[in-house]
Amino acid sequence: AIFSDSPTHPLDALKDHFTLHDHQLHAITKTFLSEVSDGLSKYGHPMAMIPTYVKGVPNGSETGTFLALDLGGTNLRVCEVTLHGDKTFSIRQQKYKVSEALKTGEATTLFDYLADSVDAFLTVSPKAESPKIDGFRHTSFNDSDPPAVPLALTFSFPVEQTALDSGFLLTWTKGFSAKNAVGKDVVKLLQDAFDRKHIHVKCVALVNDTVGALLSRAYNTGGCMLGAIFGTGTNGAYVESVSNITKLGKHPTAAAGGMMIVNTEWGGFNNSRSVLPTTPWDNKLDRESINPRFQAFEKFISGMYLGEIARNVVLSFIDAAPKPLLFTGRSTPILNKQWAFDTAVLSEVEEAWTGLGRFSGSSEKDQRQRVRGVLLQRFEFESDDLVSLEDAATVRQICTLVVDRAARMSACAVAAILVQTGRARLGGEGKGELVDSGERIGVGVDGSLVEFYPNFQKKMRDSIRVLVGSEVESRVEIGMAKDGSGAGAALCALIAQKMS
Numbered sequence: 175a176i177f178s179d180s181p182t183h184p185l186d187a188l189k190d191h192f193t194l195h196d197h198q199l200h201a202i203t204k205t206f207l208s209e210v211s212d213g214l215s216k217y218g219h220p221m222a223m224i225p226t227y228v229k230g231v232p233n234g235s236e237t238g239t240f241l242a243l244d245l246g247g248t249n250l251r252v253c254e255v256t257l258h259g260d261k262t263f264s265i266r267q268q269k270y271k272v273s274e275a276l277k278t279g280e281a282t283t284l285f286d287y288l289a290d291s292v293d294a295f296l297t298v299s300p301k302a303e304s305p306k307i308d309g310f311r312h313t314s315f316n317d318s319d320p321p322a323v324p325l326a327l328t329f330s331f332p333v334e335q336t337a338l339d340s341g342f343l344l345t346w347t348k349g350f351s352a353k354n355a356v357g358k359d360v361v362k363l364l365q366d367a368f369d370r371k372h373i374h375v376k377c378v379a380l381v382n383d384t385v386g387a388l389l390s391r392a393y394n395t396g397g398c399m400l401g402a403i404f405g406t407g408t409n410g411a412y413v414e415s416v417s418n419i420t421k422l423g424k425h426p427t428a429a430a431g432g433m434m435i436v437n438t439e440w441g442g443f444n445n446s447r448s449v450l451p452t453t454p455w456d457n458k459l460d461r462e463s464i465n466p467r468f469q470a471f472e473k474f475i476s477g478m479y480l481g482e483i484a485r486n487v488v489l490s491f492i493d494a495a496p497k498p499l500l501f502t503g504r505s506t507p508i509l510n511k512q513w514a515f516d517t518a519v520l521s522e523v524e525e526a527w528t529g530l531g532r533f534s535g536s537s538e539k540d541q542r543q544r545v546r547g548v549l550l551q552r553f554e555f556e557s558d559d560l561v562s563l564e565d566a567a568t569v570r571q572i573c574t575l576v577v578d579r580a581a582r583m584s585a586c587a588v589a590a591i592l593v594q595t596g597r598a599r600l601g602g603e604g605k606g607e608l609v610d611s612g613e614r615i616g617v618g619v620d621g622s623l624v625e626f627y628p629n630f631q632k633k634m635r636d637s638i639r640v641l642v643g644s645e646v647e648s649r650v651e652i653g654m655a656k657d658g659s660g661a662g663a664a665l666c667a668l669i670a671q672k673m674s
């Protein structure tokens with residue numbers, strides 16, 4: 175119905191739906207900035223702007239050995255991170271499986287398991303308990319106590335943080351539902367488990383993965399102002415003036431002034447969708463998701479969703495009337511299955527088209543042939559005849575439209591933070607005190623989408639330039655944040671110790 179009466183070519187019509195014009199980028203960024211302000215001034219906004227109580231950013235000279243515990247997905251990871259003080263670190267780690275029973279049972283059982291895993295790690299490789307390691311600092315309650323090993327917890331679930339070492343679980347996500355945890359302080363749950371078991375470890379910091387990315391990039395490069403994730407989801411954390419976090423009110427931290435890292439939770443930007451360019455395929459995705467009308471921004475950008483948007487478009491092309499526009503109107507069980515079009519396939523299609531990696535040859539026919547090969551392999555068509563070279567070119571265009579839009583919207587988030595922190599002006603608007611400072615602007619990124627999709631960063635930069643101009647854009651240094659949930663957490667533990 176969308177295409178049948180249209181005199182324009184269906185791909186041109188699709189392009190119209192997905193293209194974000196420069197004026198739209200500006201409008202999105204402007205609204206982003208106003209939601210940043212709302213989130214900084216009151217609690218409960220969808221873009222939560224969570225104060226993290228991390229008030230410093232490392233410069234690479236830090237030293238010490240710390241434990242980090244990372245919970246947030248299929249695996250639980252315990253690591254020992256040694257910061258060498260020369261912008262490098264080394265890491266030893268062990269992964270432990272988290273069973274369904276643990277995810278859905280009693281919270282105390284889950285946290286006992288976390289404590290046991292740390293104990294097992296220390297028993298097998300007790301280096302972290304050795305006081306001989308250079309720069310290692312212990313926490314100790316009084317002189318007669320043997321010192322406890324400091325540990326930072328990277329906990330990738332929504333948490334309202336109330337101090338560097340406390341935060342209340344708002345809700346479980348990602349298949350976790352352990353009972354009697356929501357509303358509780360997760361650091362206390364973990365510390366109680368250590369104490370019950372007489373394990374001599376003290377949880378000194380609670381870290382979000384975006385904050386970890388920011389800290390680890392700062393350590394590696396000498397400075398960083400934004401950490402951003404483009405993986406399963408998207409989110410960012412940046413360094414804000416405490417005086418702008420007005421919702422802190424009379425909290426002692428507010429009186430102390432200075433800077434603080436804020437976890438934006440920008441995936442929840444513009445849930446009203448007043449400014450996001452929603453298409454019928456986005457609406458379908460949202461309606462069929464487990465959280466309709468939430469995480470609106472994230473649903474245009476991140477790895478969990480891009481494949482699904484592309485799948486929705488591909489299906490509508492297969493079903494187009496009066497004449498199918500793809501695969502002679504035939505689908506496959508994989509294409510018919512929700513979420514079965516992995517965003518990794520978008521990367522593969524683009525690699526095949528551009529001739530990157532294991533591909534070679536550069537005529538348009540080579541390109542189409544390679545993409546066709548990817549489609550045949552990934553979607554398991556009943557017969558090779560169902561996919562023509564033209565189909566391959568069409569699917570590649572669909573994929574590019576979906577990812578280009580994501581990269582352009584990602585740029586809005588980055589540009590908004592540049593403007594918010596006075597480093598840029600948006601179309602002449604904003605304070606921009608630091609615009610001409612000549613400062614290099616560090617941005618640490620992590621996540622499979624930004625790491626593996628060909629030229630995702632370049633696409634993002636092109637739009638950042640549109641928004642804030644080439645002078646500022648040229649000073650933005652975007653780089654992968656190495657092991658934010660390990661090294662970043664260790665740095666957070668160090669910051670916690672310096673503050674105590």
Ligand code: ADP
Nearest residue numbers: 405406407477478517518521621622623626627
């Ligand atoms: P997480 O964000 O959960 O820590 P990742 O950063 O690996 O983990 O992101 C996983 C997401 O990235 C999944 O949604 C997956 O579809 C997507 N993804 C995995 N590999 C690629 C790739 N090569 N290109 C683009 N997206 C990918």
